[in-house]
Amino acid sequence: xxxxxxxxxxxxxxxxxxxxxxxxxxxxxxxxxxxxxxxxxxxxxxxxxxxxxxxxxxxxxxxxxxxxxxxxxxxxxxxxxxxxxxxxxxxxxxxxxxxxxxxxxxxxxxxxxxxxxxxxxxxxxxxxxxxxxxxxxxxxxxxxxxxxxxxxxxxxxxxxxxxxxxxxxxxxxxxxxxxxxxxxxxxxxxxxxxxxxxxxxxxxxxxxxxxxxxxxxxxxxxxxxxxxxxxxxxxxxxxxxxxxxx
Amino acid sequence: xxxxxxxxxxxxxxxxxxxxxxxxxxxxxxxxxxxxxxxxxxxxxxxxxxxxxxxxxxxxxxxxxxxxxxxxxxxxxxxxxxxxxxxxxxxxxxxxxxxxxxxxxxxxxxxxxxxxxxxxxxxxxxxxxxxxxxxxxxxxxxxxxxxxxxxxxxxxxxxxxxxxxxxxxxxxxxxxxxxxxxxxxxxxxxxxxxxxxxxxxxxxxxxxxxxxxxxxxxxxxxxxxxxxxxxxxxxxxxxxxxxxxxxxxxxxxxxxxxxxxxxxxxxxxxxxxxxxxxxxxxxxxxxxxxxxxxxxxxxxxxxxxxxxxxxxxxxxxxxxxxxxxxxxxxxxxxxxxxxxxxxxxxxxxxxxxxxxxxxxxxxxxxxxxxxxxxxxxxxxxxxxxxxxxxxxxxxxxxxxxxxxxxxxxxxxx
Numbered sequence: 001x002x003x004x005x006x007x008x009x010x011x012x013x014x015x016x017x018x019x020x021x022x023x024x025x026x027x028x029x030x031x032x033x034x035x036x037x038x039x040x041x042x043x044x045x046x047x048x049x050x051x052x053x054x055x056x057x058x059x060x061x062x063x064x065x066x067x068x069x070x071x072x073x074x075x076x077x078x079x080x081x082x083x084x085x086x087x088x089x090x091x092x093x094x095x096x097x098x099x100x101x102x103x104x105x106x107x108x109x110x111x112x113x114x115x116x117x118x119x120x121x122x123x124x125x126x127x128x129x130x131x132x133x134x135x136x137x138x139x140x141x142x143x144x145x146x147x148x149x150x151x152x153x154x155x156x157x158x159x160x161x162x163x164x165x166x167x168x169x170x171x172x173x174x175x176x177x178x179x180x181x182x183x184x185x186x187x188x189x190x191x192x193x194x195x196x197x198x199x200x201x202x203x204x205x206x207x208x209x210x211x212x213x214x215x216x217x218x219x220x221x222x223x224x225x226x227x228x229x230x231x232x233x234x235x236x237x238x239x240x241x242x243x244x245x246x
Numbered sequence: 247x248x249x250x251x252x253x254x255x256x257x258x259x260x261x262x263x264x265x266x267x268x269x270x271x272x273x274x275x276x277x278x279x280x281x282x283x284x285x286x287x288x289x290x291x292x293x294x295x296x297x298x299x300x301x302x303x304x305x306x307x308x309x310x311x312x313x314x315x316x317x318x319x320x321x322x323x324x325x326x327x328x329x330x331x332x333x334x335x336x337x338x339x340x341x342x343x344x345x346x347x348x349x350x351x352x353x354x355x356x357x358x359x360x361x362x363x364x365x366x367x368x369x370x371x372x373x374x375x376x377x378x379x380x381x382x383x384x385x386x387x388x389x390x391x392x393x394x395x396x397x398x399x400x401x402x403x404x405x406x407x408x409x410x411x412x413x414x415x416x417x418x419x420x421x422x423x424x425x426x427x428x429x430x431x432x433x434x435x436x437x438x439x440x441x442x443x444x445x446x447x448x449x450x451x452x453x454x455x456x457x458x459x460x461x462x463x464x465x466x467x468x469x470x471x472x473x474x475x476x477x478x479x480x481x482x483x484x485x486x487x488x489x490x491x492x493x494x495x496x497x498x499x500x501x502x503x504x505x506x507x508x509x510x511x512x513x514x515x516x517x518x519x520x521x522x523x524x525x526x527x528x529x530x531x532x533x534x535x536x537x538x539x540x541x542x543x544x545x546x547x548x549x550x551x552x553x554x555x556x557x558x559x560x561x562x563x564x565x566x567x568x569x570x571x572x573x574x575x576x577x578x579x580x581x582x583x584x585x586x587x588x589x590x591x592x593x594x595x596x597x598x599x600x601x602x603x604x605x606x607x608x609x610x611x612x613x614x615x616x617x618x619x620x621x622x623x624x625x626x627x628x629x630x631x632x633x634x635x636x637x638x639x640x641x642x643x644x645x646x647x648x649x650x651x652x653x654x655x656x657x658x659x
Contacts (some may be wrong), residue, residue: 017575039622042250063653066560068559068653068656069651069652070651088564088565089564089565089566092559092562092563092564092565092567093562093564094562095560095561095562096561096562096563097562099562101555101560101561102658107553107554107557107560107656109261109554109557109558110268110554111264111268112261113266116343120558120561121561121562122556124561124562124563124567125562164594172562181657
């Protein structure tokens with residue numbers, strides 16, 4: 001059973017904010033709205049689950065707030081900094097230092113071991129080797145993969161790979177982790193383990209988690225649940241107590 | 247908490263190397279292609295260098311490293327023998343030469359045209375008179391019958407093998423040399439053949455006679471010489487010594503001009519130019535071949551990893567970081583392929599040299615053994631060709647991949 005208050009105790013100021021965030025694509029001369037004037041905010045330590053049907057704009061929203069895509073109109077602020085006016089290099093720096101990403105299909109680098117995959121974000125930050133090794137060992141311990149550290153992704157199960165991906169997303173101690181369908185390729189038990197891990201890390205590290213999912217079981221871990229339909233957000237009620245009752 | 251270092255890791259070598267090893271067959275194919283190009287370049291450059299060196303040595307043997315003469319001799323503007331150097335000029339020039347650290351020895355020389363007759367045959371020749379036993383220019387090593395000229399010789403002559411064959415001469419034969427003296431009078435003198443020399447060039451063997459300088463001055467009725475032949479301790483010092491000597495001679499206002507062995511040999515210059523064009527063509531052809539094949543291979547290899555590149559960009563690697571990563575990968579290919587190519591080139595060259603294929607170049611009488619030079623100097627050019635071709639071929643796909651939109655790259659399955 002989880003503790004009664006299953007989230008970060010130190011909720012802080014607004015970490016992420018979007019204003020009239022819109023993304024359109026053109027198909028055959030017609031403008032299609034993937035996201036329409038979305039206003040959203042997440043505080044430090046938030047755990048938000050976003051769901052909605054396929055094609056509703058969930059992944060588009062995640063791409064925009066993770067600064068891997070640019071909006072057609074509107075803006076995203078991360079810790080008060082508008083991403084729309086940033087250069088590619090500045091956005092890379094932002095992703096490197098403040099954002100952790102977990103992909104639906106893990107996206108691990110196949111030629112690297114589990115430990116090296118986890119180490120990669122530190123490597124591109126030029127973190128000294130002793131510190132890299134120490135932090136990798138710690139985080140692999142947290143996700144229960146110490147014994148599998150030297151295995152390549154192809155030698156790991158789906159759940160183990162996703163745990164590597166979660167560890168990779170957290171190794172650089174980001175302020176926000178964005179996860180796109182983190183349980184989609186996992187069986188229910190492994191999916192539960194991964195979500196438990198995220199909840200634990202949110203609780204212990206006060207990291208903002210924004211999880212996009214189809215999986216209703218994942219929603220049980222949310223502080224806030226948001227639904228996207230036709231590119232528009234529909235905020236649900238705060239559900240801080242839900243996680244403790246699941 | 248943010249990472250405490252702002253500078254991105256510039257170039258990790260282990261990730262590119264592992265990426266290279268993920269498709270071993272393709273990497274092996276790429277390395278083989280680069281190695282083949284490098285080995286071909288190495289082999290041809292080694293052959294060209296060896297041949298050029300042989301021709302350099304032959305040319306220096308024929309002309310000395312440097313020659314010093316009056317400007318109107320070089321410019322062919324003299325009226326008669328007005329270009330001849332006086333004893334004072336020769337003494338002053340020899341003083342300059344003796345002070346130069348690169349000069350090993352020097353000797354005076356006097357050349358003039360003549361007509362040589364033996365029996366009922368005659369032939370126009372160029373007579374080269376020199377001091378027998380001098381250490382700057384001698385043909386003693388080339389004597390194949392009889393002996394070299396000595397200081398005691400007077401009316402003695404060394405003839406080329408081809409001329410001896412044409413005129414039926416052997417050591418001990420007597421020929422008649424007809425010439426014009428410095429004053430313009432006809433003169434004729436009998437000369438005893440003391441030796442027959444061979445040379446790499448049939449033309450030299452047919453047209454050149456060697457007689458003692460003192461006897462040439464006697465029959466030409468002059469105390470003068472037309473040039474000084476200078477031998478240096480190192481062929482590589484030719485140009486720098488020429489410059490130094492020219493300044494020293496100009497300071498003494500002797501009206502003398504120094505020429506280098508390659509300036510004196512149009513044949514060498516033409517051949518050297520041909521060698522440069524030949525190697526340039528081979529290097530270019532190899533570069534183009536390697537460039538396009540590796541371009542295709544790398545484009546495919548990088549395209550297959552679009553999603554992975556999208557991932558590392560999403561994790562915060564900059565465009566420059568991706569570019570350097572891909573460039574490092576091709577640098578591994580380039581280094582491994584080029585080194586393998588040099589190694590293969592050495593093996594092929596050793597085998598080729600071991601077989602000892604003979605060839606008689608046009609205009610020569612003796613066959614030479616075709617040899618490929620194996621040296622560090624020979625390896626540098628081909629290594630550069632292999633490295634440059636591979637790195638150049640990777641630039642376009644690396645730039646393309648590094649400029650991908652992250653979100654688009656991540657969509658690729």
